[in-house]
Amino acid sequence: MTTSTQLKNNRLEIVLLAIIVLFVGLIYFVKLSTIPKGIYVDESTIAYNTYSIFHTGKDEYGKAFPVLFRLLGSYTPGLYIYTSIPIVALFGMEISVFRSISAVSVLVSILFFYLLTREMKLFKSRLSYYMVLVFYAIVPWLVFNARLGYEVTLAYTLFNVGLYFFYRALKNANNLIWAVFCVSLATYTAHTQRYLLPIFLGAYFFIYRKELLIKRNFKSLRRFSIWLLVLMIPNMLLAVTPAFWVKNARLTAQPPYDLVKNILVQLMMYLSPKSLFFKMPDIDLQHTVPEISVAYDWMVVPFLLGLYEIVRARKLQKYKFLILLFVVTVLPAAFSGQFISVQRLLPFLLPLMLIIGVGVDKVVTRLRPLITIFLFVAILVYSLVMLYRSYFVLFPLERFEAWNYGYADVANYVVSDQTNHYLIDNSRNPRAYILLLYYLRYPPKVYQGEVDKYYLNNYYNSPGPVFDNRFGNVEVRSLNWEADPLVDQVIIGDSLTVSEGQAIEHGLKGIYDIDYQDQTLFKAFKTSVE
């Protein structure tokens, strides 16, 4: 190839990539503040703790610059929060600001997806690289995660960038240094990557021992080991605390037989084509989008084709890497205990889409270019229509309760009259206090003074989560029917908190309703102490 043709090709490549990024960027950013409708507790706890660190240098419990944030008892690694601080300083505290961090990180992940497929020389047809990239960029689970205001998406991107360098390291071991930086940062961003890293590293060095553990690479390997050790120091220091292992509690609490059975069931559940391409098995409605799953239904065909192809030619270096990713990325999800958590399956999206890509390429190489383009456009239109239907129409319609829609109005109501004492019933949403702290922009300095010091003093000992809270003139806890109607206050709860009969019996006067879609989300009652 002549230099001018190469230059032209490079220009075309950049233009195509720019078009793809701009196009999917629109999907990631459009209506970011209103879809998802409401705010999930994970988003609000990240947002409030960012706010708290930004203003006071301490989290909501008063812990100065923690490595793991207690949040709602999850002890989440803090990189996302620290990354958010300058962005919050510039653009404010709206939830769309936090969500846009994920959107930008997914755009970066798209570029590295392309680079990885190129580096792996994964496809025979040049057209496949762009087609698969578009399919990856619009796959429902990536779109869903690109629009979340918490840490999982950033961690996913960091890990994938690391994987790109790990693959490059098979040719040039100097890339291990970049790889170790990226994957280490990912372990300080989300739980899943913390489990994923040791599993991946063990499998990677075992499978590629002949390529990597050679004399020529010793200098790079030594540097890699030193950097890995240095970068893991905070993790290693915290590994002796209960906080570090908090997400393993459900797993280790089981008897060995149940443990093996659960892992097997979970593996089947996650890898079942029905779960991947039709319906998500997650019991948490927040994690699901109606009528769509991780990937589009049609992708089951290239997935099976691709799977067959990589097993058939499993000795090829590129397919070995794919099989390695396919196996290790599903493990953190399978080890998550008895519950199905699609969120932990996010790292699996990369090998899943690469395998689908191999299948797509297999079809593309057998078709004429014109038919390929026609088929591509038809499938793209079908996918975008399904995405629009599920994510932009049905998701806000059917998941607004799971996304705590209505709490902003509760906060506005509380702010509108500061003279009252408010009791907010959290029976069906125990973590509601953090939503109110976020919406009220409650001063972190004041809250740190009000919260029980026990949590600060035993921060990394992982004291159990306590969801009953009191701050300012607001109290968040379950309603006590014996005492609460006798106190002069406003009781706010969902439609099940106070029935009509109970209101009459206890002399509660309905003073305010928050409605949405012909249903009452919250009701406020004034007690009559006389």
Added chain:
Amino acid sequence: MTGIVNNYVSFISFVISLVFTTWFGRIIFQNIPIAILFLVLTSLLVLINEQGFKRYRIAFIIFLTFFAYFQLTTTNVVENYKITDAQIAQQIKRLNSYPRNLTKLGYILESKQEVIYFYKVRENFFNLLDITQYFPENFSYLAIPFLLTGLYIFAKKHHRLLVVGGIFVILVFTVIGSLAKYGSFLLFPYLTFCIYLGLREVYDHINTAKK
């Protein structure tokens, strides 16, 4: 001598694959004709694999048709396509949530009969691919590695008659759904056969490694 050993290994593998098919142990006591048909069809699949399809082609087609008939008569197809009042209410709610300028798209996606049938057929298809419904209800957990290996061998061998039969089975379920009294048993001879293929492959692999 090799032929005898081969037959012996095939027979043992066949028996083990039947033992792994826990559904078979159950159906013997529930419905003998279905159990016999299952046994015959599975044996035919094994025989076609071992000796080629020419001798067994007609028998395979006849028994597969019979088995499909039994599947059809024990499946509640009407119930599968029935739309409940709650689903109609949901349809209306969904239809109303589209922006005004996209009402027509909303109508097509939420109310058009053909599209509703497409959703149903899609659901039937993915229910068939739901591996969790087969384990441990109809097959032992121990069969999983052999089934996966066997599926790969099956795809690799590309046996035309068996592939056409497999596609026929998938099509049947995609249309009729899987609300069936005795489960999606039309598929089971294929799954048991794949377990058999997996067992044979593992045996051959160990044998080659020893040599």
